[in-house]
Amino acid sequence: MKTYVWIVLYLLTITADGYSQIDTLIRINSCNLHFKVNAGAGKPILFESGGGLDHRQWDSIANILHENLHATTIIYDRQGFGKSEIDTVRYNILTEVQGLEDAIEQLGYDQSDMLLVSHSLGAFYSRLYAHRNPASVKGIIMFDPRIPTTDDVKFAKDIAKSLVRDAFGPEDIAWYYLLYRMAWNSNFLINKPVPASIPILNIMAAYGPFDTEEENNRFKSAQTNFVNSRxxxxxxxxxxxxxxxxxxxxxxxxxxxAKFYRQYLGFDK
Structure with missing residues (x-):
């Protein structure tokens, strides 16, 4: 029987509400991934940061939700960002999500009902995780998400054509691979739908992330079309x-x- 890493390796502190708090590196194949977990009595919330961001985007939000809902909150750094390492040879969204699944299993939450919360590019990861783990994912909230479409693939290919590998220093290498693999990742996800049984809340920003009105309209239309299709x-x-x-x-x-969590993952669910 597998001994979960959190029992023997993690540095634990006891929070004011009596739950354990974990801040650690988890070995995934050739990489260490950085995780922070507030363990609670409630079902887990797994957060995905926007592209190029790390766990700090969600740190204070996750702490408050943990206190208010007594939920387990899980935030982490994807490969190459924050305190996490990157495997540049096998880097793509599939291997990243497979590594995330391995880490969630090591943490002991792979059999738990779970809410996924993501921002922007992080929605790619939530979608693939839900596609691969439909029994455990009970809902997804996406904040101004990037949606995989043929137009998004074309946009990402145009960006990749402009990349010059030598222009990225060691501190920026993760950015290079993130942008270089974006078209492949988007195209891969087009054929990996989120199961229809999983409720989704898409919260769109008033102002998009791009410099041109055309690209921002495309970004918003993709979200609207995605929601209307479900x-x-x-x-x-x-x-x-x-x-x-x-x-x-x-x-x-x-x-x-909190509202979504209580509706779909409350203690009575």
């Missing part, structure tokens, strides 16, 4: 927010996540 999805607008809704409107984010 019976079990809701679209909300974060009035006045930039693309980074968690940074601009943390109280709103906390309120919407």
């Amino acid at each position: 019976k079990n999805a809701t679209l909300l607008l974060a009035q006045g927010s930039s693309h980074n809704i968690p940074q601009d409107m943390p109280d709103y984010v906390i309120a919407e996540v």
Whole structure:
């Protein structure tokens, strides 16, 4: 029987509410991934940061939701960002999500009902995780998510054509691989749908992440079309927010996540 890493390797502190708090590196194949976990009595919430961001995007939000809901909150750094390492040879969204699944198993939450919360590019990872783990994912909240479409693939290919590997220093190498693999990742996800049984809340920013109105309209239309294509999805607008809704409107984010969590993952579920 596998002995979970959190029993023997993690540095634990006891929070004011009596739950354990974990801040550690987990070995995944040739990489160490950095995780922070607030263990609670409630079902887990797994957070995915936006592209190029790390766990700090969600740190304070996750702490408050843990306190308010007594939920287990899991934040982490994807490969190459924050305190996590990167495997440049096998780097793509599939191997990243497989590594995430391995880490979640080591943490002991692979059999738990779970809520996925993501921002921007992080929605790619939530979608693939849900596609591969439909029994455990009970809901997804996506804040101004990137949606995999043929137009998104074309956009990503155009970016990749402009990349010059030598222009990226050691501190920026993860950015290079993130942008270089973006078209492949988007195209891969087009054929990996989220199961229809999983409820989705898509919260769109008032102002998109791009410099041109054309690209921002494309970004918004992709979200609208995605929600309209599903019976079990809701679209909300974060009035006045930039693309980074968690940074601009943390109280709103906390309120919407808490409401969704109580509806779909409450103790009576």
